[in-house]
Amino acid sequence: MIQPQTTILPKCLFTLGQPLDLSQDRFGFFYETKIDEEIGVLRQRMKDDGYLYLRNFWSREAVQVVRDSLTSQLDRLGFLRPGAPRDEARFDGREVGRAMGNPLDQRDPVLRDLVFGPQITDFFQTFLAGPVRHFDFIWFRTKGPGYGSPLHCDLVYMGRGTHDLYTTWVPLGDVSLELGGLIVLEGSHKKGDRLKPYLSRDVDDYCTNRDDAADYAAGKRWWDGTLSKNAVALQKSLGGRWLTAPEFRMGDAVIFNMTLVHGSLDNQTDRFRLSTDTRYQLASQPIDERWVGDQPPGHAVTQRRGRVC
Numbered sequence: 001m002i003q004p005q006t007t008i009l010p011k012c013l014f015t016l017g018q019p020l021d022l023s024q025d026r027f028g029f030f031y032e033t034k035i036d037e038e039i040g041v042l043r044q045r046m047k048d049d050g051y052l053y054l055r056n057f058w059s060r061e062a063v064q065v066v067r068d069s070l071t072s073q074l075d076r077l078g079f080l081r082p083g084a085p086r087d088e089a090r091f092d093g094r095e096v097g098r099a100m101g102n103p104l105d106q107r108d109p110v111l112r113d114l115v116f117g118p119q120i121t122d123f124f125q126t127f128l129a130g131p132v133r134h135f136d137f138i139w140f141r142t143k144g145p146g147y148g149s150p151l152h153c154d155l156v157y158m159g160r161g162t163h164d165l166y167t168t169w170v171p172l173g174d175v176s177l178e179l180g181g182l183i184v185l186e187g188s189h190k191k192g193d194r195l196k197p198y199l200s201r202d203v204d205d206y207c208t209n210r211d212d213a214a215d216y217a218a219g220k221r222w223w224d225g226t227l228s229k230n231a232v233a234l235q236k237s238l239g240g241r242w243l244t245a246p247e248f249r250m251g252d253a254v255i256f257n258m259t260l261v262h263g264s265l266d267n268q269t270d271r272f273r274l275s276t277d278t279r280y281q282l283a284s285q286p287i288d289e290r291w292v293g294d295q296p297p298g299h300a301v302t303q304r305r306g307r308v309c
């Protein structure tokens, strides 16, 4: 079911510098799901859409506390424009770094209270019908002006455990279309046949029978998991509309599965866009060890695995 849209769109929205086709059959907005829906309805929607867009999942106040903590850190680290109100998170010319090298504090207690707290844990316990656990690693997104994230599916980064694993994307601030935010390709989670060559890969695996195998094993080369840098060409190939929200609000959450193609809009403002990604699964299922522990190894070279391709 398509919800009615009344939002006036900006002239142009970009992904990796590429203008998106904003016509109604190429671009639209997420279906908004109510958190108090029957659990069967939520599960069916996840099956049908590959995502749940939950408005007001947390209170604004609870998320503001986390935003305050992160903007304080950014300020202390010298990333924010001096003199501008801290909460505006004005860009001062220096990028903060991608998820793996991001200097924000993984152990920040107010952040962990939110993204690993009872509200989200209870949700997943009901949704997955059993005790759940989360990955310990938190993916920070602190995107300054310019390009958003390349288009990808999460499976290629975290598929060594169960694939019944879910990402929660949390905007830590209101996110307008110009500030950017998550975009997903409608119906792409059902394109497993088309995406099989991509989805069967793992970013830390390499082919032992290739000439450059030693470079991969030594960490001199790495595949970054990008499916495409061209949103328009990918849409032509897979079909579906690019979906986002007219404005993400503090307190919203988007939960999505491992095979949904997604990325983000480019940031057309002079402010940082702050968000986190965190992951949840049944505790009884195998887990991808790259993301577990006090200091998860992530994509460290020790995690490289060779196989015959």
Ligand SMILES: [Fe+2]
Residues within 6 Å of the ligand: 152, 153, 154, 262
């Ligand atoms: Fe992702």
